[in-house]
Amino acid sequence: MSSPLATAAPAESSSSQHVVNDFSISVATVNGSGSQTANLVLLRAIFQMGVPVSGKNMFPSNIAGLPTWYTIRANAKGYIARKKEIDFLVAMNAETAREDVLSLDPGRAVLYDVPLKLNELRDDLMFYSVPFDKIVAEVCPDAKLRRLVKNMIYDGVLSHLLSVDLGEMVEALSKTLGKKPKAMALNQAALEAGAKYAQEHFAVIQHPYRIQRMNKTGGLILVDGNAAAAMGCMFAGCTVVAWYPITPSSSLPESFISYMRKYRMDKDTGKATFAIVQAEDEIAAIGMVIGASWAGARAMTSTSGPGISLMSEFAGLAYYAEVPAVVFDIQRVGPSTGLPTRTAQGDILSTAVHSHGDTKHVLLLPASMGECFDMAGDAFDLSERLQTIVYVMSDLDLGMNTWMSEPFTYPTKPLDRGKVLDEAKVRELGASWGRYKDLDGDGIPWRTLPDTGTPSYFTRGSGHNAMAQYSERADDYTNNLDRLSKKFDTAAGLVPQPVIDDVKGAKVGIIAYGSSHWAVIESRDLLKDEASLDTSYLRLRAYPFPESVDAFIRRHDRVYVVEQNRDAQMLSLLRIDIDPALQTRLRSVLHYSGLPIDARSVTQSIVAQEKQ
Amino acid sequence: MSTETSTPTPAPQAKKTNRLGLELASYRGSKTTLCAGCGHNAITERIIDACYEMGVDAKKVIKLSGIGCSSKSPAYFLNQSHGFNSVHGRMPSVATGAMLANHTMAAIGVSGDGDTGAIGIGQFVHLMRRNLPLIYIIEDNGCYGLTKGQFSPTADLGTKAKNGVVNDLPPIDTCALAIELGATFVARSFSGDKKQLLSILKAAIAHRGTCMIDVISPCVTFNDHEGSTKSYAYVKEHDEALGEVTFVPFFEDISVDYEPGSTTEVTMHDGSHLFLKKISEHYDPTDKLAANRLLHETSLRGEFPTGVIYIEPDKDDFLTSLNMVEQPLAFLPQSMTRPAPSVLEELMAGLK
Ligand SMILES: Cc1ncc(C[n+]2csc(CCOP(=O)(O)OP(=O)(O)O)c2C)c(N)n1
Ligand code: SF4
Numbered sequence: 002m003s004s005p006l007a008t009a010a011p012a013e014s015s016s017s018q019h020v021v022n023d024f025s026i027s028v029a030t031v032n033g034s035g036s037q038t039a040n041l042v043l044l045r046a047i048f049q050m051g052v053p054v055s056g057k058n059m060f061p062s063n064i065a066g067l068p069t070w071y072t073i074r075a076n077a078k079g080y081i082a083r084k085k086e087i088d089f090l091v092a093m094n095a096e097t098a099r100e101d102v103l104s105l106d107p108g109r110a111v112l113y114d115v116p117l118k119l120n121e122l123r124d125d126l127m128f129y130s131v132p133f134d135k136i137v138a139e140v141c142p143d144a145k146l147r148r149l150v151k152n153m154i155y156d157g158v159l160s161h162l163l164s165v166d167l168g169e170m171v172e173a174l175s176k177t178l179g180k181k182p183k184a185m186a187l188n189q190a191a192l193e194a195g196a197k198y199a200q201e202h203f204a205v206i207q208h209p210y211r212i213q214r215m216n217k218t219g220g221l222i223l224v225d226g227n228a229a230a231a232m233g234c235m236f237a238g239c240t241v242v243a244w245y246p247i248t249p250s251s252s253l254p255e256s257f258i259s260y261m262r263k264y265r266m267d268k269d270t271g272k273a274t275f276a277i278v279q280a281e282d283e284i285a286a287i288g289m290v291i292g293a294s295w296a297g298a299r300a301m302t303s304t305s306g307p308g309i310s311l312m313s314e315f316a317g318l319a320y321y322a323e324v325p326a327v328v329f330d331i332q333r334v335g336p337s338t339g340l341p342t343r344t345a346q347g348d349i350l351s352t353a354v355h356s357h358g359d360t361k362h363v364l365l366l367p368a369s370m371g372e373c374f375d376m377a378g379d380a381f382d383l384s385e386r387l388q389t390i391v392y393v394m395s396d397l398d399l400g401m402n403t404w405m406s407e408p409f410t411y412p413t414k415p416l417d418r419g420k421v422l423d424e425a426k427v428r429e430l431g432a433s434w435g436r437y438k439d440l441d442g443d444g445i446p447w448r449t450l451p452d453t454g455t456p457s458y459f460t461r462g463s464g465h466n467a468m469a470q471y472s473e474r475a476d477d478y479t480n481n482l483d484r485l486s487k488k489f490d491t492a493a494g495l496v497p498q499p500v501i502d503d504v505k506g507a508k509v510g511i512i513a514y515g516s517s518h519w520a521v522i523e524s525r526d527l528l529k530d531e532a533s534l535d536t537s538y539l540r541l542r543a544y545p546f547p548e549s550v551d552a553f554i555r556r557h558d559r560v561y562v563v564e565q566n567r568d569a570q571m572l573s574l575l576r577i578d579i580d581p582a583l584q585t586r587l588r589s590v591l592h593y594s595g596l597p598i599d600a601r602s603v604t605q606s607i608v609a610q611e612k613q
Numbered sequence: 614m615s616t617e618t619s620t621p622t623p624a625p626q627a628k629k630t631n632r633l634g635l636e637l638a639s640y641r642g643s644k645t646t647l648c649a650g651c652g653h654n655a656i657t658e659r660i661i662d663a664c665y666e667m668g669v670d671a672k673k674v675i676k677l678s679g680i681g682c683s684s685k686s687p688a689y690f691l692n693q694s695h696g697f698n699s700v701h702g703r704m705p706s707v708a709t710g711a712m713l714a715n716h717t718m719a720a721i722g723v724s725g726d727g728d729t730g731a732i733g734i735g736q737f738v739h740l741m742r743r744n745l746p747l748i749y750i751i752e753d754n755g756c757y758g759l760t761k762g763q764f765s766p767t768a769d770l771g772t773k774a775k776n777g778v779v780n781d782l783p784p785i786d787t788c789a790l791a792i793e794l795g796a797t798f799v800a801r802s803f804s805g806d807k808k809q810l811l812s813i814l815k816a817a818i819a820h821r822g823t824c825m826i827d828v829i830s831p832c833v834t835f836n837d838h839e840g841s842t843k844s845y846a847y848v849k850e851h852d853e854a855l856g857e858v859t860f861v862p863f864f865e866d867i868s869v870d871y872e873p874g875s876t877t878e879v880t881m882h883d884g885s886h887l888f889l890k891k892i893s894e895h896y897d898p899t900d901k902l903a904a905n906r907l908l909h910e911t912s913l914r915g916e917f918p919t920g921v922i923y924i925e926p927d928k929d930d931f932l933t934s935l936n937m938v939e940q941p942l943a944f945l946p947q948s949m950t951r952p953a954p955s956v957l958e959e960l961m962a963g964l965k
Contacts, residue, residue, distance in 0.1 A: 222964035232960060238950035240942035241713045243706075260960075264952045272938040274949050276713040281739040285706040288699070288736070292710025295697060296675065296718075297943030299950070300710065314700050322697075408961040411954045416947050450943065451675050451695035452715055459643075459688050461698040471643070471688065 019211045022052050022077035024088035026159070029101050030152070031094050033065025038177055038188070039152035040071040044403060045173035046165050047075050048223055051215040055081035056403040057597055062248070062341045068097045075212060078526075081405060082519035083398075083597040089163070089210055091155050092119055093133075102126070110209055112158060129203060131158055136198055140190040150191045157195020162203060164211045167196050222408050226373040226399035227303075230329060231256035232409065233377025234301060235265060238416050239327075241300035242277045243289035245308060248341050249397035250331040253303040283308035287315040287326065294325040295460065297421070297450040299381050301327035306348050307337040309355065316390055317356030320485070321463045323437070323446065325384040325391075325419070327377075332396040334595050343595030344397035346515055349570040352392050353544055358463070359482055361489050363391045363496060364544040368518035370406035372497075372542070373399060378412050379497060385419035387492050388448060396565070398516040398597040420447045422455045436469035437481060444488030489545055496543035501553060507535040509611070510557035512550075514541040514571060516597060517563050523600035524607070532608050541571070546578050554583045561607055563590040565598050632668035632864060640665045642689040647682055652804035652830030653752045657689045659807065660721065660750075663814035664691060667862055674719045675711055679704040679733055681725035682759045683752035683830070691721075702733025705740035708747050709931075715941035716932040719818070720746065726753040730766030730785045737787075741794035741823055743931040748817045748824045749796075751787055752804070754832035755843035762835030769842045775835065787827050789908045792901060792923045797822035797930075799904070799923040803848050804830040806919065812858040813921060819862065821882035822930045829917070842915075853911055855898075855920030856890035881926055889921055898924050 026043070030036040037058075044056040054075050061067035074084045086106055092098040092113040102111055102122050110127040113119045120128040133151050141150045153174075160167045170192055178185040231253050234242075244254040258277055265274045280286040286302040293300035304312070309330050319326050330352060334345040355362055363383060365376045376393055384391040420441075427434065430447070436458040437446050446467075449455035458469040463481065466472040513521040518540055528534040539553045554560050554575075562572040569589040576584050590606045592598040630636050640661045645654050664671065671693035678684035680701035687696045699707040708722050729737050729751050740749065755772070757763045764772075764780045767787065772780050791799045798820045802810040810828065817824035829848050831837045837844045842851070863884035877898060879887040889898055897903055904923040911918045938945070 220965075222961055224964050232957075236951055236957065238945075238947055240945060240950060241710065243710065243713075264956050265950070267938045267949065270938060273936050274938055274942070274945055276935045276937055276942060278709070278713065280706065281735060284703060285709075285736055285739065288703045288706025289710035289713065291699075292677075292697070292707035292712075293714040293943075294710070295707070296695075296711040296714035297941075298710075298714035300714070315703070318700055408964075409957060411957050412951070416951070449695075451711075452673065452718060452941065452943075454672070457672075457693055457695045459696040459698065471646070 019207070019209055020088065021211045021213050022075055022215065024210045025072055025074040025084040025086065026089040026091065027087040027101070028071045028073075028091040028155070029094045029097050030069055030071070031065075031096070032061055032063050032067045032069045034093075034152065035149035036069070036071065036093070036152045039156045040073065041177065041403070042153070042170055042173040043156050043159060043165070044073050045176065045223065046160070046169040047073070047212055048218050048221075048405065049169045049173060050166060050212055051218050052077065052212055053079040053081060053217050053405060055405065057083055057398065058402060059596060060342050068094050077215060077217070079217060080519070080523040080600065082523050083599045085599040085601045091159070092117060093152070093155065108209070110162075112155060112162070127209060129158070129162065131155070131195070131198060136194050137191065140194045141187060146187065150187055153188045153191035154195035154198075157192040157197070158199040160192070160196050161199035162208045162210070164208075164213070167193070218405060220408065221405050223403055224370050224406055225252070225401055225403055226367070226370055226395050227253035227331065227401060228256045229370045229373035229406070229409070230377050230393065230395065230400075231260055233374040234381075235260050236412055237299065237378040237381045239299045239301055239381065240275050241290065241293040241298045242275070242302065243280045243286040243293075243300070244302050245280050245283045245286050245304065247305045247308055249333055249401045250303045250305045250308070250329065252401065253329055253331065283311040284315065287312040287328065290326045290328075291315055291319050291324050294384075299327075299385070301329065301381070303329035303331065305331050305333050305341075306335055309348055309352060313356050316362070317358060317360055318462055319390040320356065320360045320362065321358075322460050323388040323448070324460070325388055327380045327384050327391055327393070329393045329395060331400040332394060340595050342397070344516070344565065344597055345593065345595065346394070346396055346517065346565040347570065349394065349564070349566070350568075350573055352394065353574055355392075361545070363387065363389060363492050365391065365393045365497065366514040366542050366544070367393060367395055367399065368515050368540060368542075370404050371409060374409040375412075376497065382417040383492070383495060386417050386495065387445060387488060388419060389488070394515060396516050402597075420445055422447050422449045424454050427455050435467045437465060437484070438467045439484050439487070443491045444484050444486070445491060493545040493547045496545065496547075498547055499542055499549055499553070500540040501549065502538045503556070504535050504537045507537045508558040509534060509607075510537045510539065510553060510560040511563060512539050512541060512553070512560055512571075512575070513563040517565055517592075520598040520600045520603050521563055524603035527600055527604040528607060531604070532611070534607070534611065544574065546575065550575070551579050551583060554579060554586055558586065559588055560586050561588050561590050561610070563598070563603055565592050567591060567593045631665050633670065635665070635668075637661065637665045639693065640671060640691055642687070642692045645689045646685065648834050650833040651682065652754060652828075652832070653683050653686050654689075655804040655807075656750065656752055656810070656828050656830055657686045659810045659814055660690045662811050663818060666811075667815050667818045668864070669719070669818060673717070674721060676721045676723070677704050677708045677711070678723040679725070679728035680759070681728045681757070682832075683723055683725035684728055686752070687721070687723050702728050702731070703736055704728070705733070705736040705749075709740070709743070709745055712745060712747065712932060713935070714943040716937060717941055720748065722747055722749045724749065724751050725758070725765070726751055726755060726767040726787075727757045727765040729787060734766070734785075738790070738794055741791045741796040741825060744795055744797055744822045744928060745931045746821050746823070748814070748826065751825075751827045752830040753787070753827050753843065754830050754836050755784075755841060756832055756836040758832045758835060762832075767843075772841060786908055786912060787825065788922055789905060791823075791825035792904050796825040796923075797925040797928045798824035798921070800824070800921045801827045801917060801919050802829070803852055803919060804828055805845060805848065806852070809854065809858055809919060812860045815862065816858070816860040816881065816885070816887045816921065819860070819881040819883045819885035820924075820926065822925070822928055842917075851916045853916045853918045855896065855918050855922065858920050859888040859890070861886040861888070879924055879926055887921065887924070898922065
């Protein structure tokens with residue numbers, strides 16, 4: 002090729018128009034090629050320039066060799082959901098480059114490695130070709146390291162093409178590599194070489210996409226949901242963790258381990274104020290959590306759908322024997338083998354009624370990094386208060402992707418350890434106490450812990466009466482089930498309540514939860530701007546549903562339940578629980594591609610259904 | 614037994630009490646609902662005796678089980694202790710969790726041969742491997758009692774069930790497995806051998822680490838027929854006792870008169886003494902290889918050795934390896950479990 006710059010005229014962005022702070026970049030690489038550092042440096046540099054940004058990793062279930070895409074979205078308005086369209090493609094993977102290029106909308110830009118010759122594929126895109134191998138050979142004498150360093154070159158090129166301050170990139174790089182001077186020097190050289198190449202070869206033309214400094218990220222942090230939840234557990238006073246590795250959950254306990262080792266060693270003795278066990282499987286993990294909680298510790302496990310399935314039997318025991326337990330479910334698509342690295346909200350229904358017999362469980366539904374942190378604390382408090390298993394329903398998108406967030410707030414509420422009898426309380430209650438007796442009218446009994454000088458009891462599943470004595474009587478069983486229902490009603494008032502945005506005059510309502518939230522807030526703006534449709538919004542934050550959910554549906558003619566699964570799981574759960582007269586008002590917006598939901602898809606679905 | 618004659622502080626009361634001043638009755642549980650004559654009931658009685666004689670503080674004990682007739686029995690001893698009848702084959706994990714929460718407790722776990730050898734074999738393996746301080750008792754009847762007599766993985770090869778089905782798989786030797794996997798106290802006994810079982814249980818109470826005790830316990834309803842190696846009749850004939858087991862608790866400072874050479878003496882973790890009268894001059898219960906050889910050779914002869922088969926008194930247990938603070942995790946105050954605001958500030962600064 003004579004010039005690295007293909008001359009195709011971009012269809013949309015004429016030379017005088019730039020798109021500023023509103024585009025998405027997709028970096029297509031091969032898994033294991035070390036692109037993660039480069040992608041995070043780019044993301045962080047944009048963040049440091051004050052522009053709202055989000056990063057989403059579409060990676061395969063593989064250690065090395067399969068294609069992976071990292072998408073960075075910059076958006077001045079602060080929309081951080083996945084953007085459906087790719088505006089700027091960095092094509093580093095020969096295997097997918099052709100398809101990646103062919104799927105772009107006209108007028109978009111492509112940065113690619115010279116030998117791929119992608120400019121021959123289309124003439125309605127902006128192409129930049131870069132001789133990566135040549136540049137990397139100059140900056141990195143050690144051939145073995147070149148594969149890793151190569152990625153920093155596209156960052157350098159992008160700094161020029163997108164007007165991302167090179168200094169910010171260097172600073173972002175030093176955040177990750179600052180403690181390793183050799184690696185830092187090598188990567189910085191690659192970064193600068195990329196920038197230099199771009200200045201020398203692409204200076205003459207107008208580039209369609211630009212990052213311009215703003216001040217919308219001041220004071221914010223960048224974090225992933227699993228780290229946020231791990232911190233939440235640490236500040237929630239969690240003492241026992243048992244877990245079994247599974248994507249996308251593993252980084253939660255792994256982050257937890259590193260925080261605990263640093264911040265939860267007793268100052269006087271240097272000993273651990275916690276115990277973390279990598280169990281032999283998820284059945285053992287939940288068994289340990291239940292054993293530990295039964296003996297009075299704050300215990301949790303973290304898993305994903307396949308682990309939830311294995312924990313099912315124990316979940317029923319925890320429900321009936323009324324033992325606290327906290328379970329994080331970082332949801333992914335099913336089943337165990339298939340697409341373990343793709344996101345979904347697909348465990349809602351099965352987890353709400355996890356196990357066998359009559360069971361119903363408390364689910365917490367975090368939507369943000371702040372909620373991943375806060376709801377960890379809520380989960381322990383609720384689980385001990387209600388003496389039951391509590392699930393925190395995160396997902397791969399929240400758990401593993403990088404999100405902007407306000408810094409977390411230090412929890413000021415003291416830990417709620419629930420109704421545990423101490424010797425004084427035993428004296429006060431006297432003979433009236435029975436392990437499963439409802440003394441307070443809220444369905445929640447008082448429990449005792451071993452080694453506290455309080456009366457013992459024998460814990461078993463459902464075969465007990467209110468005094469925890471062995472019983473197979475029909476009335477004992479029924480009475481106990483009814484009390485458990487009452488306890489669940491109590492739970493509805495204790496769990497995090499929905500966040501409601503009522504828009505005056507809006508006939509249409511939207512209900513969403515968890516990671517779908519971000520696409521929904523963007524979609525509501527699109528619906529207003531493009532279809533003049535006003536919508537109210539209720540964001541669910543927990544199951545059981547409080548009365549306010551019924552009331553919200555009642556106030557609207559049609560309510561769209563937006564979720565990331567095929568079978569409308571939350572909608573089904575709503576149908577079971579709400580006033581039957583309201584059921585016909587519910588409609589569904591479903592997204593189940595394994596990729597995080599995007600606003601465009603939500604908008605299209607609602608507009609189409611509104612036309613019917 | 615020689616140790617039963619002396620108590621350090623003779624109780625003033627008329628009724629016989631142990632060193633805590635407690636009567637035997639205070640170690641009992643609820644009334645059994647198992648079949649009359651079931652071997653499991655006899656084991657329950659020995660657990661009660663052992664805890665009484667050792668002066669165990671029942672408030673410092675947790676008792677756990679899986680599911681089965683055998684797993685019901687924790688309800689029948691130590692009423693003062695918290696108990697947990699968990700799920701089939703998963704008691705080891707519940708016990709592990711409970712001990713993580715409160716490492717100052719003593720734990721007694723009761724399982725069945727189905728509960729351990731079939732559905733629970735995975736958790737059993739990892740429990741042994743971890744050497745969690747726990748007395749793990751398999752009430753071994755070679756069948757599933759509670760579901761009415763099906764074969765368990767310790768059923769005899771070639772044995773016939775009531776419905777005529779013949780078991781054509783070899784049995785699992787839980788003692789051999791436990792030794793191989795890292796248990797530090799491995800014994801086998803018979804529910805009908807009062808004296809031996811009592812001594813073994815008392816020694817187990819003194820041990821720190823996993824005590825795996827396989828107790829042959831005939832199921833009188835489904836597996837006490839002729840030809841069953843788990844029947845009363847068979848055990849009486851084929852039990853090859855490794856010699857007498859005598860246990861002297863640390864609080865009973867008496868000398869035992871044994872001929873050197875014929876007796877192995879093991880000093881337990883808490884200072885107690887275990888005396889094992891040798892059947893063979895060459896048998897050393899602290900020798901893993903010898904223990905394995907013994908189990909192998911006796912099984913070839915259709916016999917099973919009873920007594921303490923293997924013991925390793927000083928190996929670090931799982932809880933010690935976790936380097937936990939002294940106070941039970943369950944009772945740590947918020948000041949020790951919620952880091953200061955400055956920690957959150959530091960974490961947040963690192964993410965800016
Ligand atoms: C998951 C599960 N599967 C099956 C059962 C049914 N079940 C109850 S007890 C038992 C077998 C118990 O046999 P064993 O452990 O040998 O105890 P035993 O009754 O002989 O003392 C089975 C299969 C169960 N409780 N849970
Ligand atoms: S069925 Fe067998 S194991 Fe169960 S209680 Fe009866 S005798 Fe014991």
